[in-house]
Amino acid sequence: MTPIEVHGLRKTYGGTAAIDGIDMSVDGGEVFALLGPNGAGKSTTIEILEGHRRRDGGDVRVLGEDPGTAGRRWRSRIGIVLQSATDAGDLTVRETVRHFAGYYPSPRDPEEVISAVGLAAKADARIRSLSGGQRRRVDVALGIVGHPELVFLDEPTTGFDPEARRQFWALIRSLAADGTTILLTTHYLDEAAALAGRLAIMVGGRIVAAGTPSTVGGLAxxxxxxxxxxxxxxxxxxxxxxxxxxxxxxxxxxxxxxxxPNLEDVYLDLIGARS
Amino acid sequence: MTMPSVLSNGRSRGYIEVLQLIRQKDAVIFTFAFPALLTILLGLIFDTPVMPGSPTTHSQVFAAGMIAYGILSTAFISMGIGIAVDRGDGTLKRLRGTPVTAGAYFLGKIVLVFFAAIFEVALLLLVGVLMFDLPLPADVSHWVTFAWLMVLSVVACTLLGIAASSLASSARSAPAVLNLPVLVLQFTSGIFVHIAALPSAMVNVSALFPVKWMGQGFRSVFLPDALASEEVAGSWEPGRTALVLLAWCVIGLVLSLLTFRWSRR
Structure with a gap:
């Protein structure tokens, strides 16, 4: 089964098309990156696939179901890594991860998840006291504790320092190595090149190029x-x-x-940032 | 692979809701102290007999009625603000992406509200008894009344708080939005002022809302039956009180189901 299949997806806000008919498919076990400038429609796309937002047109299948109508069991098979939540500040890392594990039918071991995201030393710290990068690791922990088949990451490393970004990439690679399918959005080219097996470049609500990091946009x-x-x-x-x-x-x-030309040249050409 | 039950998820949500509440020490202390302080202030200012020769003082009338305010503040206001905060800080968005249900989320909130309301009411009774000699009823039937009043009041206020949370556009505006109707009803329903002193038109309008009935109900539990003559109908009207509060539970349930949104949009 193909974890994500999208045909002719459309979403309009007040008459303007935020997503203007996109097609994409993500295969099992692959890391797929949606690359594009701010406002390209990446986050709207991922939120529709997560079931957070309704679409106005097109066909969407995520793990075989329509995310707009899918139920609890479907949600137990996906993992969503939030981008900017500041919830649960008064709980410790351990309390929070344990609590969320309880929502799922066959969760990962909370202690293993805390170690995997590199927070073993901070397990008993209040989330409020963590640094921005550590906070995002909690988000990842909560996104994967349910043992999802498919993980969504929306601009996961925005605001990270270079070292934290490398550590984060290693974490994503280890998830992928376990066979988890991963869809991530990013506006960092190096991130897409480092993690993704395939990528699609989105501009103005359309996919303007798709391929591998070394072939996209006719690079090969x-x-x-x-x-x-x-x-x-x-x-x-x-x-x-x-x-x-x-x-x-x-x-x-x-x-x-x-x-x-490298990925950056192709990208800048496609988004029209180069005259 | 069976999904965890709504009940067990609701229980664990209740646990972490209470945990989060008691870890916000300053918020806890000030939120809980506020109704108690008002009781003390009003009680000290109006420390006179209700009628010449009566053993009951205005302070005792306030102390009994103020239990309604304690429940309003812990159930209606805290719930309305709490949900607006959950919507603003990502709690609801995160939960929406997990298999947890809205039912489990609300169960957790109800556990939280009962925890807070019992604590608040105990504090208010302590103030009433220690400072104003509020007599605690000695017979079971008054305590039975107290119990069903507690349950109906907390459930109605919680559900109305859920519905009211969607009136606030953000967590920052929520306290202002929620406090205004509460403050108005405290005055017009005879909680902050003696009900016999109010214009009858005002009381008639207030009688459409639950606060008047909550205050009247709690006065009936803690004040001597002779004081029933001070009420609008000249009696405690326990049956009508139960019916009105029950009706508000139903209205609150319908409104909260109609208005609750996981996200702001």
């Missing part, structure tokens, strides 16, 4: 740009075979650079 057969300087001035050539171009250049060539 994109032309290289060769630039150099010689007596005649600065040269810039886009080519399929940089070697031929370099071999034909004159002997006074300096400042030679060969650049292949």
């Amino acid at each position: 057969h994109a032309q290289a740009t060769v630039t150099w300087r010689d007596g005649a001035g600065l040269h810039e050539v886009r080519t399929d075979s940089p070697n031929t171009v370099i071999a034909q250049a004159g002997p006074d060539m300096t400042d030679l650079q060969v650049r292949r």
